[in-house]
Amino acid sequence: MTPGEKVIASWLKSKSWKLADFQQETIAAYLEGKSGLLNAPTGSGKTYGVFLPVLIDYINHNPDYKTKKGSRLQVLWITPLRALTKDLRRNLQKACDELEIPWQIGIRTGDVSAKEKAAQKKAMPEVLLITPESLHLLFATKNNTDLFKNLKVLIADEWHELLGTKRGVQTELAFCRLRHIQPTVRTWGMSATIGNLAQALQVLTGMNITKEQTVIIRSTIQKxxxxxxxxxxxxxxxxxxxxxxxxxxxxxxxxxxxxxxxxxxxxxxxxxxxxxxxxxxxxxxxxxxxxxxxxxxxxxxxxxxxxxxxxxxxxxxxxxxxxxxxxxxxxxxxxxxxxxxxxxxxxxxxxxxxxxxxxxxxxxxxxxxxxxxxxxxxxxxxxxxKNILEDRVPLVQCFDVLAQYLVTLAVGDGFEQEELAHEIKSTFCFQYMTMDEWQWVLGFITTGGPSLLAYDEFKRVEIEGDKFTVNNRKVAMRHRLSIGTIVSDAVLQVKYMGGKFLGTIEEDFISWMKPGVVFFFAGLNLEFVRVREMTVQVRKSKQKSGLIPRWMGGRVPLSSELSRFIRERLNDALTNDSPGPEMEKLQPILKLQSERSAIPNENEFLIERCHTKDGFHLFFFPFEGRLVHEGMASLLAYRISKIQPITFSMAMNDYGFELLSDTEINIQELLAAHDLFSTIHLLDDIQRSVNSTEMARRKFREISTIAGLLFQGYPGKFVKTKHLQASSSLLFDVISTHDPKNMLIKQAYQEALDQQLEETRLRKALERIHRQRILIKQTPSPTPFAFPILVDRLREQLSSEKLEDRVNKMIKQFEKEDAAQAKR
Amino acid sequence: MQLRLKDNTFTLLEQKAIWWEEERTLLISDLHIGKITHFRKAGIAVPQQAIEENFEKLDAMMNSHDVKCIIFVGDLFHSDINSEWDRFCAWRNQYREVDMILVLGNHDEFPIEKYEEICIAVYDKELRVGAFTFAHHPKPILEQDEYVISGHVHPVVKLQGLANQRLKFPCFYFGEQQAILPSFGEFTGGYNIEVLDNDQVIAVVEDKLIRIQ
CATH class of the missing domain: 3.40.50.300 (P-loop containing nucleotide triphosphate hydrolases)
Structure with missing residues (x-):
């Protein structure tokens, strides 16, 4: 047993604690110098599982550990939530105090005052709890490199939460930077159970580490x-x-x-x-x-x-x-x-x-x-x-995050491009980045893309000798304020007249409100008084009824694992006599569905046709989740619109999708003559459909903000987000027209394809439909399956009619309605 | 597309401007020259090619009409002076024989002398020519018999059809006593307008003009 282990063992004994198997394994692996990923449920002691080996190692290397001061930053602990830091600090500080290790546990997040941050920079605590954003902010300060020279370990808490997000990419970039500054540093992560733990480990530790140097440790505690x-x-x-x-x-x-x-x-x-x-x-x-x-x-x-x-x-x-x-x-x-x-x-x-x-x-x-x-x-x-769990798929080639990061480094200590390119290619996210792509990103931050005119005044990152640096103070300040990858809608603060802060609300909800209107927020009945700059002023109301605010935010789609179970259950419902209490309850609905139309078994694919005053509806039921349905709807709409000029509006939920048109479609004939569900030319067809442009346009809002094309505004200053929204769309149009090779535009299309349309899943679903028998039912009114889709008002459009024709048709419809109204 | 207003003939152009026949005058609003460079100076990489697009559109109109005068109804130049001003001066020089007039808008911030140096006459709030008043902002209170032609709002019209179809286009607006021009500039957005029953709205659909009402 090493000296450190002895110290810890007697401390544990004094508390009558016993190490769990996974904690012992972690200590052993850590002392061997390994990096790794710890998979254990919350509440099982994974925090100490990772922290104790760090302390043991420190005691082993510092026999005078009780008196030694000024060890500088030893542990960098990344957490996805600011809220987690307080409890964490308490726990870690307690261990250090009881073990008489004079370590300071510091927090550096958006909540920490500028004064405290300045004090930290002068004398760094030994352990720093930090969010990815705050770590990048640290990179944007001068002489930051020195702060990290004594680092022993990088820790990522709740790694599964960061994985698959742009904050995860920020973490990857930060970790690869720190490994470059301090090559002996170890990396440890903690993760809940996900489908792809091995991959999670690789993203965490980067591409330059061998398999022998890493380990996954699973707790055997089963809940x-x-x-x-x-x-x-x-x-x-x-x-x-x-x-x-x-x-x-x-x-x-x-x-x-x-x-x-x-x-x-x-x-x-x-x-x-x-x-x-x-x-x-x-x-x-x-x-x-x-x-x-x-x-x-x-x-x-x-x-x-x-x-x-x-x-x-x-x-x-x-x-x-x-x-x-x-x-x-x-x-x-x-x-x-x-x-x-x-x-x-x-x-x-x-x-x-x-x-x-x-x-x-x-x-x-x-x-x-x-x-x-x-x-x-x-x-x-x-x-x-059956313990079937979804994967968290890591992001790749996020050039928006890279562009932001490069400016961050340029604002801080500056960088040399060749060395940095090498470093960045060691991350999972940018392992396949080409030199052309790298040069494009450098061009984007230094010359603002291809510069054609002599009188250009683009100013962001400048090149001095070999060094990329930011000299303009305004540029530096604006960049520091925009570091981060979370692009939020404009929010207004809700406050009492007296000034007490209650929370935030979206501009959209408040924009049409009139003084005196009562709404329900934070569990309180509040009367809207007025909006002052970015603040909604309210007072308490006794009125019982009121409006409920809505917050936008994407609807999460059904995972493919869960959708497969749902298809199986439906199939089961047809044959199984005792399918369980839920399915028994569902019987009346299933009965109505089979009377009006049918319940598809696993070899069938159901399509329903229906005519209402809104137009001609076609419902398709792949049971594949909202995103796949969105892709499939625009694919089908596009393929039909190639055969005949038509305009569709589309709606979808997790079970199926709808194509609605103002003229009738003979789907039987179309399916007999054309392979609408083919996977041939899938990518081309998706990319040509109008919707991929619309989706890319929406993705571009986040991308352009992260890459610094849109400035979200100075804190406290009133910058309307409607303006920002319009501008991101405008930027998308202007850049698409004048700079079609722009990589951020390409990224927007790629993100739409991967995340919005889930291309891989879409392909699999089409292959499945290909093997199924198509069942077409004409229904007099919408069925239980179709109704929830029908009433969904969030719709997309796809058209192959000439724009001019569509406008003229709309005007005619408008006039017809007018005439009908006049008659009444 | 032609419109008669107070015994004058106005031709709407797909470049989002108006040709006033009797006066051989082009009416242009919200050009926002300099906006792209203004963004680029702040480190925001808007493609420069979009700058030239404005001048190509201007040249196209100059070539197809026998222009005596241009009235810019505000927001000719976006914010502080920058190098796009030189590009604009060069363009101005190509058409020395044409009178150019600017009615100031909220974005026209730099010294008036700059315009005067290149022979552009500047009016502070409004300019009256014959039966018409030219102003940047639509006027809230109108005098009897007045007809105001303005810009500023970047008007856009929304269309709705059967089967939940929706479309949006920049448009010209003609009310009882007031007309609003669409924004001319390449890098400018748009806002919805409210339309009354007897108003006329003409949408710019790609490179065509379509009367909506």
């Missing part, structure tokens, strides 16, 4: 999880496409009453407000022992909720993904999920928020928000039983 659906008495009671599930409230409350503390997860912030409001109305006794927690609420309020969760003072907390992560709330006994969690991993993670006592079973209840979601209850249970 028992029980899944139960809350069933409606009668299935007709459920709205077909409602987003609430609130009418199951009376069945949900007994579950809440039976446990000490319950977390109720909803999929959107609006839903938390709705649930809070309904419960307060119907169960007034809950006032005071129930709280609301979502990302738009004031940090102080959220802290209060978390504090009281610990203290067992709350019986119910209604929350969104804002409580997915982080510290454990031991009193939580029960978790309720309202609406489809869309993925088995997310469901599992939420389930894991309950039952922290050793050996306890985590219990999670599923509340469907519309009847078809009952199928998902069964599927989630099966997915968990």
């Amino acid at each position: 028992k999880i029980k899944v139960e659906s809350i069933l409606p008495d009668k299935v007709e009671k459920l709205p077909w496409a409602g987003y609430l599930g609130i009418n199951l409230l009376d069945k949900v409350m007994p579950v809440v009453m039976a446990s000490t503390t319950t977390l109720l997860f909803t999929n959107t912030r609006s839903q938390t407000e709705i649930w809070y409001r309904f419960i307060l109305e119907k169960y007034p006794d809950m006032a005071g022992i129930m709280a609301l927690h979502h990302g738009s609420l004031d940090r102080e309020l959220r802290d209060w909720v978390e504090e009281n969760l610990h203290l067992e003072k709350l019986k119910l907390v209604i929350c969104t993904s804002s409580l997915d992560l982080g510290v454990d709330f031991h009193p939580v006994e029960t978790v309720i999920q309202v609406g489809s969690p869309k993925s088995i991993s997310r469901f599992l993670q939420r389930a894991g928020r309950s039952g922290h006592k050793p050996g306890a079973t985590s219990k999670i209840y599923f509340v469907p928000t519309h009847s078809l979601e009952l199928i998902e209850g069964v599927s989630l249970r099966e997915g968990i039983q």
